[in-house]
Amino acid sequence: MRLKIRRRSGRRAALLAVGAMTAGLLLTAPQQATAGPPNLLTNPGFESAGAPGSDMPSCWSKSGWGDNDFTFATVADAHTGTKAMKVSLTRRVDGDRKALVTETTACAPTVAPGKQYDLSAWYKSNTPDVSVTVFRRDTTSGWQYWTDLQNPPVSAGWARTEVRTPVVPPNTDKIAWGLSVYGVGTLTSDDYALEEVGAPGPQPACSGTAEECAKGKWEVIPAQNPVRSMHAVVLKNGKVLLIAGSGNDIAQFNAGTFTSAVYDPANGSFKTVPTPVDMFCSGHVQLSDGRVLVMSGNKGYPSADGTIGYQGLKDSYVFDPATEAYTKTNDMNGGHWYPSATILGNGDVISFGGLKEDSTGNVTAEKFSAAQNKWLPMNEVNQTWSYWGLYPSMILMQDGRLFYSGSHTFGNGTPGTGASVYDYDANTITDVPGLRNKDQRDESASVLLPPAQDQRVLTIGGGNNETNPAANRITDIIDLKQPSPAYTAGPDIPLGLVDQGAGKRPQTGAEGKMYVSAVLLPDGKVLETGGALHDRADPVFEASFFDPVTNTYQPGLAADPIPRTYHSASFLMPDGRVMSVGDNPGNGTYNHNVSIYTPPYLFKGPRPQITSVIDTQWVYGDTQRITVDRPVAKAELIRPAAVTHSSDPNQRFVDLPMTVNGNTVDLNVTSNPNLAPPGWYMLFAVDANGVPSVAKWVHLGGAPALAKTGEQPSAHQHTFADALGAPKKNPAKRDSVPVAPSVAGCDRHYGSVNLCVPTRFPAEVKETTKARCEWLAAHQYPKRMKVNGSDPLRLDPDRDGYAC
Numbered sequence: 001m002r003l004k005i006r007r008r009s010g011r012r013a014a015l016l017a018v019g020a021m022t023a024g025l026l027l028t029a030p031q032q033a034t035a036g037p038p039n040l041l042t043n044p045g046f047e048s049a050g051a052p053g054s055d056m057p058s059c060w061s062k063s064g065w066g067d068n069d070f071t072f073a074t075v076a077d078a079h080t081g082t083k084a085m086k087v088s089l090t091r092r093v094d095g096d097r098k099a100l101v102t103e104t105t106a107c108a109p110t111v112a113p114g115k116q117y118d119l120s121a122w123y124k125s126n127t128p129d130v131s132v133t134v135f136r137r138d139t140t141s142g143w144q145y146w147t148d149l150q151n152p153p154v155s156a157g158w159a160r161t162e163v164r165t166p167v168v169p170p171n172t173d174k175i176a177w178g179l180s181v182y183g184v185g186t187l188t189s190d191d192y193a194l195e196e197v198g199a200p201g202p203q204p205a206c207s208g209t210a211e212e213c214a215k216g217k218w219e220v221i222p223a224q225n226p227v228r229s230m231h232a233v234v235l236k237n238g239k240v241l242l243i244a245g246s247g248n249d250i251a252q253f254n255a256g257t258f259t260s261a262v263y264d265p266a267n268g269s270f271k272t273v274p275t276p277v278d279m280f281c282s283g284h285v286q287l288s289d290g291r292v293l294v295m296s297g298n299k300g301y302p303s304a305d306g307t308i309g310y311q312g313l314k315d316s317y318v319f320d321p322a323t324e325a326y327t328k329t330n331d332m333n334g335g336h337w338y339p340s341a342t343i344l345g346n347g348d349v350i351s352f353g354g355l356k357e358d359s360t361g362n363v364t365a366e367k368f369s370a371a372q373n374k375w376l377p378m379n380e381v382n383q384t385w386s387y388w389g390l391y392p393s394m395i396l397m398q399d400g401r402l403f404y405s406g407s408h409t410f411g412n413g414t415p416g417t418g419a420s421v422y423d424y425d426a427n428t429i430t431d432v433p434g435l436r437n438k439d440q441r442d443e444s445a446s447v448l449l450p451p452a453q454d455q456r457v458l459t460i461g462g463g464n465n466e467t468n469p470a471a472n473r474i475t476d477i478i479d480l481k482q483p484s485p486a487y488t489a490g491p492d493i494p495l496g497l498v499d500q501g502a503g504k505r506p507q508t509g510a511e512g513k514m515y516v517s518a519v520l521l522p523d524g525k526v527l528e529t530g531g532a533l534h535d536r537a538d539p540v541f542e543a544s545f546f547d548p549v550t551n552t553y554q555p556g557l558a559a560d561p562i563p564r565t566y567h568s569a570s571f572l573m574p575d576g577r578v579m580s581v582g583d584n585p586g587n588g589t590y591n592h593n594v595s596i597y598t599p600p601y602l603f604k605g606p607r608p609q610i611t612s613v614i615d616t617q618w619v620y621g622d623t624q625r626i627t628v629d630r631p632v633a634k635a636e637l638i639r640p641a642a643v644t645h646s647s648d649p650n651q652r653f654v655d656l657p658m659t660v661n662g663n664t665v666d667l668n669v670t671s672n673p674n675l676a677p678p679g680w681y682m683l684f685a686v687d688a689n690g691v692p693s694v695a696k697w698v699h700l701g702g703a704p705a706l707a708k709t710g711e712q713p714s715a716h717q718h719t720f721a722d723a724l725g726a727p728k729k730n731p732a733k734r735d736s737v738p739v740a741p742s743v744a745g746c747d748r749h750y751g752s753v754n755l756c757v758p759t760r761f762p763a764e765v766k767e768t769t770k771a772r773c774e775w776l777a778a779h780q781y782p783k784r785m786k787v788n789g790s791d792p793l794r795l796d797p798d799r800d801g802y803a804c
Contacts, residue, residue: 040109040117041101044192046074046083056099057083059107063178065719066095070181079122079158079190087179088186089127096182096716098133099189103143108174109194111136116197116633118660119149119177120162122190128154128621128713129183131671132163132657137174145481146175147453149657150668151621151713158190163668164197164658166451166634169549182716197660200633200688204605213603215558216543224592225581226270227259230280232569232581234640235321236290236680236697239264240571240579241273243294245280248567248584250301250753253278262324263594265573276326277315283339283354283391284642285650288347288370288678288701292319292642294326295366296336299357302741305789306748309359309741312337316368316375332366333378338390338409339366341642342649345400345673345715346370347701350424353388353408355743360736361387382427384730387737389414391647393446394422397480398455398674399717403432405446405459405478409645410743411466412439419478419487421724428727434487436474440464442535443514443566445646449548450524451636451655452675455480455720458546460528461493463514465535465745468760473512477551483723494555496542498533499563501778504541507533513540515646517570519578520638520653522684522692523601524548527557527578530564534762535745536586537779539563543597562593571641571648574682574695576602586746587781588754601690608632608693610685611663616696619703621671621713626685626696628663633688635667637681637700652676656683669700672715676700747793750803751785757793757803769794773804 041059048058055072056062062072069091078084085099101108111117119132132149152161165175177194181187206213228247234240240263246253258275282297293316300311312335317326336354339362343349347370356362367381368374388394392414393407406419414420417431418438435441444462448455457478463471475490493512497504513531521527529543543557560580564570567584577598583591609629618624626635637654654676659666665685670676682695703712742748746756757776761767765775772795777783784802787795795803 038195039193040196041192041194042107045078045081045190046085047081057085059102060085060099061102063100064095064097064180067093068095068097070097072099075188077188084188084190086186086188087181089181089184092182092184094719096131096180098178098180100135100178101176103135103137103176108137108176110173111168111175113168113170113172115168117165117175118162118195118197119165119193120160121179121192122158122160123152123179123187124155124158125152125185125187126154126156127181127183127185127187128711129181129185129716130187130713131180131182131716132161132177133180134165134175134177136169136172139171139173145718147655148670148716150623151671152179154711162659164660166655166657180716183714204689206603207605208603213600215556216597216599218558218560218595218597220562221268221594221596223268223270223594225261225594226272226592227261228584228590229261229582230567231282231284231644232571233284233286233292233642234571234573235292236640237321238266238574238697239321241292241319242581243275243279243282243284245275245278245282245297247590248280248754253298253301265575271324273324276317276328277313281338283336283341283351284644285341285343285349286640286642286679287318287343287349290321290680293341293349293368294319295332295341295351296339296354298337299335301753302748304748304753306741309739309743310337310355311335311357311359312355312362314357330374332375334362334364336362336366340388340392340394340649342394342396342402343677343679344396345677347678350394350402352394353390353392355390355739356736359739359741361739363387363734363736382424384427384429385734386429386731390743391645393647393649395446395448395457395649396674396677397421398672398720400424400674403457403480405457406435406438406441407444407446407459407462407647408441409443409647410745411442411464413441416728421721427730429730430724430727432478432485432487432724434478435459435476436487436489437472440469440472443516443646445516445518446649447518447520447526448652449526450520450653452652453655453670454548456548458490458518458526459487460518461512461514461516461531463535466760468535468745468758468762470510470762471512471514471531471533473510481718481720483721485721490551491553493528494542494544494553496540496559498538498540500533500538501775507540515565515568517564517568517580517646519570519572520651521572521599522576522636522638522686523690524653527570527597527599528553529560529570529597530568530580532565535758536566536756539565539583558597560595560597562591562595567645569643571643572638574697576684576692576694585779586756586758587779588752589780601692604689604691607691608685608687610683610693610696613683613696613698616698618669618698618700619712620669620673620700620715622669623659623666624669625664625666628665628685628693630663631687632665632685634658635665635683635685637676637683637698639679639681650677671713672717673702674715674717678702749788749790749792750795751782755781755785757781757785769797776804
């Protein structure tokens, strides 16, 4: 029989005392001194002394790091037997201390990949800053930090904590764990246990066709997207906000026709929404209260002859899902056409890059204060005066720094290695190595891999709209837990079919894709879908799963029948399916068809159900109870999408370690808001076969009242990426950087601004009028395009003022 603790105080669960009769039974139970079923730990109660001269019990070691003062002591104040372990911190700047199962073959318990284990201990503490911390031994690379599982609450008397590990990764043969103290205070612990969880049930029978169970299924829904959406945001009520602005259509811009739509998956309907300014190519992010902050957009299109480029807006708005209306905020300090947008652990938003009102590159950082509900003046925001480009992918790290993955839009990557760590507090940028072809990662996709606790980033594909090579198949992976992280090569994107205007053909060699979408799924895999071989042309029909556990692709999934290239988006819906919208090739057309992908996991029989969520308002470091209709293997929070141009740097999957008692499951919430920034999340429960429930919506945030009383644990951060090289020297203060008006890769001398005749044609197109005109015809450009001024591409040999 497992004893359970529950916490409830308003929204927070409080520790309940264990029944006297049960406690009495445990007190009379014999102390287990050696490993064996069901407890796999050796010396779990500290009763056996260590080797002569050792000041720690057998199979236990002092562990920890950081700047702090601490003591370890074996004491007689035991839960059972005669000994317990007392760890105290009397001063702390950073770091933690813990009694850890000794990382040796004799002491650390043997585990099996693919299995899960229940960890438990009895403890007393006067600080909430306690964490169950687990390490694992990789058979290739040795011992390494694995994860933090739980924050046991303060308890003056003996209390029991229990939590289940995630599935043990491949190549892992042993684990070690202990209770970490990372705040000033004292922890006494005793009677540790590690028990293997029973085997999962049999595989379910396929409920669809054999192909659906292996590859999933796409369907194009009858209703069409009523707007030329460039942006997609999944709202806290499960609806989808699709933002078009002018929709990359200068006629709509000139008419002042700016549109958005809200899609309701419950009934398949679309509702158009008045849109105050041209939010075409804006930035957006979900605020902690579920409203959507939309920043910048398009102040003006390029001139007909291309001498003036796109111009960024200063304007900023919030969209409220409840009213389905936009409300203006104060302006940003400057225009940012194509800005980044990353929510921080305190709910603030930081933004970089884009084009200013005069089409130059914006070098200022902008910060939106959650507390003040406004953009801060420039002098209140740290500035490096660096130009990050357009839609730079800035991913929040577990310690509050930002990782620039190298994914961006248009042209070359940043100078240097193309990827870096930005420390806002220190105001430094430090390059990290290893990103391959860093100047061909235009319109690549980057995601923080599941779970966010692992701090690994995947970067997929890309190209370059200026040089216009065939897009690449490159996948790079970086582990930000390493002291000196560097990208390493991952597997190539699987080959698909490409349509270059003469029908689909198989891709060959190094042909990959740009404008790729990467979607985190509730089973822990990443759906890679959509994309094009060249800038705004040549759609690729291919989809695959990337498995973060094995670092491999599962190729050959069903492919979206609709081309998804420039201005397309794919994103997870609360029912576990994936929705795809948009396609805006260089010929100026827009595809209004909407596709829905049903992954194979939804053809594996009945889905588990979350039958109750006791509380939908969650607090960092808390334990929250749910009930399910049958056993589940894991649960997680997935942040709803806010995606554009292959970019959603806030997308993340946060593991919720479980404490299981039949169909009652306690979910342990991270204490670190940098791992799960405040806001609304989709809560999924997933069975052992990877079949997810329909999501429940929960809100995660801090509780100021609890923080004041010391009841809420502080963030347990780690010193990952602490041995980076020397930071770059920041540029001197400046207003902007010059950016060519042709940054979008379009030669504006031909046709309307809606058309994107490539500045550089693909390499296989001969540099002749005939070859170029044949390429334009095959890609369905208008037969006669007016020449605006000069004819740099020599498309008008008869000089009648029209190309081709």
